[in-house]
Amino acid sequence: MTGRRASGEAGEQLALEHLERHGLRLLARNVHARGGEIDLVMLDGPTLVFVEVRSRASRGLVGALESVTATKQRRVFSAARVYLDRHPEHASRPCRFDVVGITRDGALTTLEWATNAFEAPA
Numbered sequence: 001m002t003g004r005r006a007s008g009e010a011g012e013q014l015a016l017e018h019l020e021r022h023g024l025r026l027l028a029r030n031v032h033a034r035g036g037e038i039d040l041v042m043l044d045g046p047t048l049v050f051v052e053v054r055s056r057a058s059r060g061l062v063g064a065l066e067s068v069t070a071t072k073q074r075r076v077f078s079a080a081r082v083y084l085d086r087h088p089e090h091a092s093r094p095c096r097f098d099v100v101g102i103t104r105d106g107a108l109t110t111l112e113w114a115t116n117a118f119e120a121p122a
Contacts, residue, residue, distance in 0.1 A: 011055030012039055015100035018111055024049060027090075033082035036075030041083060048093040050080045052117075055102045065101040065114050073097075073118050080120070095120070 016026060019042060027048075028041040040051035054067050076097060084091050099117040103110045 011102040012053045014102055014109070014111065015051065015053045015113075016040060018100070018113065019051065022113075028083070031079055031083050033079040036077075036079035036082075038076060038079045038083065044096075046093055048090050048095045049098055050076060050083075050095065051098045051100060052076055053100045053102065055104070057104055065099050065112055065117070067101075068099050068117065074121075077120050 012029070016029075019040070020026065024042040024044045026040065026042055029039070031038040031041055038050050039053040040049075042049045042051060052068055052072070054065065056067070080095065080097070084095075096116045097118050097120070099114045101112040101114070103112075
């Protein structure tokens with residue numbers, strides 16, 4: 001496993017633990033669909049939450065939250081549609097798209113959680 005992949009998986013685990021501490025319940029991890037992937041699919045009460053986790057080694061020019069581009073958002077939307085097609089039991093639930101940004105700067109790790117970070121296209 002590459003250092004980048006290991007860092008991404010560690011970031012996903014950190015995000016998952018944080019979200020679970022705040023009452024969300026995990027339904028699926030690393031949902032792959034043609035053209036996209038969803039890191040975490042969770043329930044927040046009745047709401048289905050599609051979570052994108054972004055890890056960064058340091059703050060840099062673009063922070064972890066800001067690194068979710070319009071192209072990445074489209075890929076997450078596409079994967080979310082596939083997930084809902086595969087799991088019709090969740091199709092009537094309200095949905096939202098969250099981003100968890102994790103920045104590691106030396107020994108300091110910062111986690112930022114943006115709820116409803118972006119909206120599905122009309």
